[in-house]
Amino acid sequence: MTNLISSFEQNIFCFDANYFRKNFAAIHFVNQNNKILIVDTATNHSAKRFLKTLQNMSISLESVEWIVLTHVHLDHAGGAGLLMKMCPNAQLAVHPRGVRHMVNPEKLWASVISVYGEKEAENQYGQLIPVDENRVVAVGEGEVIRFQNRRLQIFDAPGHANHHIVIFDEKSKSFFTGDAFGIAYPELTNENGEFIFISSTPTQFEPVKFDATIKKILEQKPKTCFLTHFSKIMNIEKNGYELLKQIDEYVTITHQVRNNHDNQQERIRVKLFELLYKKAKKVNLNISKREFGNLLSLDLSLNAQGLEYWNNRKSK
Numbered sequence: 001m002t003n004l005i006s007s008f009e010q011n012i013f014c015f016d017a018n019y020f021r022k023n024f025a026a027i028h029f030v031n032q033n034n035k036i037l038i039v040d041t042a043t044n045h046s047a048k049r050f051l052k053t054l055q056n057m058s059i060s061l062e063s064v065e066w067i068v069l070t071h072v073h074l075d076h077a078g079g080a081g082l083l084m085k086m087c088p089n090a091q092l093a094v095h096p097r098g099v100r101h102m103v104n105p106e107k108l109w110a111s112v113i114s115v116y117g118e119k120e121a122e123n124q125y126g127q128l129i130p131v132d133e134n135r136v137v138a139v140g141e142g143e144v145i146r147f148q149n150r151r152l153q154i155f156d157a158p159g160h161a162n163h164h165i166v167i168f169d170e171k172s173k174s175f176f177t178g179d180a181f182g183i184a185y186p187e188l189t190n191e192n193g194e195f196i197f198i199s200s201t202p203t204q205f206e207p208v209k210f211d212a213t214i215k216k217i218l219e220q221k222p223k224t225c226f227l228t229h230f231s232k233i234m235n236i237e238k239n240g241y242e243l244l245k246q247i248d249e250y251v252t253i254t255h256q257v258r259n260n261h262d263n264q265q266e267r268i269r270v271k272l273f274e275l276l277y278k279k280a281k282k283v284n285l286n287i288s289k290r291e292f293g294n295l296l297s298l299d300l301s302l303n304a305q306g307l308e309y310w311n312n313r314k315s316k
């Protein structure tokens with residue numbers, strides 16, 4: 001097996017999409033009776049590498065039955081069109097609000113270009129490929145994906161994005177959580193467990209809904225969660241309570257800069273960094289401020305952007 005693949009209980013696998021850096025974005029998949037269900041696709045560039053890896057594992061592209069997207073942010077869904085094109089028997093399962101973006105990605109693409117510019121957007125994600133409407137299944141709260149002898153329950157999971165679902169695999173008692181149950185990088189795991197934090201990236205952060213989503217996940221008492229950033233975590237209760245606490249802390253930070261219109265985003269970013277670094281020290285993570293800042297640089301910027309956006313939208 002290549003070193004890009006990690007294998008877990010009940011035929012669950014993680015492919016390191018190597019998007020942005022190593023251990024940043026995961027493509028998870030389940031191999032049941034040589035049929036494949038994929039959760040999240042990363043970008044077009046990652047999807048190409050992923051297809052090659054499947055073939056190296058002697059998995060045919062015809063055996064892919066399901067491609068499930070936790071939400072349609074492009075580090076999760078950017079490669080979906082390409083994978084659907086290459087896997088002729090696959091169905092795409094996505095939140096009802098995500099369907100139109102997959103069938104007609106123009107609007108999604110326009111919003112990405114508005115942030116990155118066309119050239120950088122293409123560099124990062126490659127051209128988005130539309131998916132045939134007849135192969136897209138909208139899945140919402142309470143629905144079940146039947147995959148071989150497995151049942152995967154779908155839960156609506158707003159808070160990070162309002163087109164977000166989480167997927168509960170009954171067989172392994174684990175969730176595929178996308179960005180709805182935080183981010184935890186392997187580099188920040190020690191004997192005290194994972195270092196987990198909330199992702200509040202633009203533009204649909206909603207603290208109250210986020211809180212409810214985390215509680216909903218905890219209610220199922222999962223053994224494990226598989227996060228897109230990055231992969232398997234244990235200690236679900238402990239991590240869940242930490243995430244609930246952090247939502248409040250993010251909100252407090254945002255309120256603190258509310259009346260200061262100057263450089264709001266940068267101020268939020270600095271406060272987020274201080275908050276998280278203090279937590280890192282509390283759990284005895286052996287990492288310098290500088291390394292910590294480097295590892296979390298993209299997340300801190302996006303989280304600050306998302307909180308600023310939320311704050312401005314709310315106060316309109």
Ligand SMILES: [Zn+2]
Nearest residue numbers: 073160179201
């Ligand atoms: Zn996201």
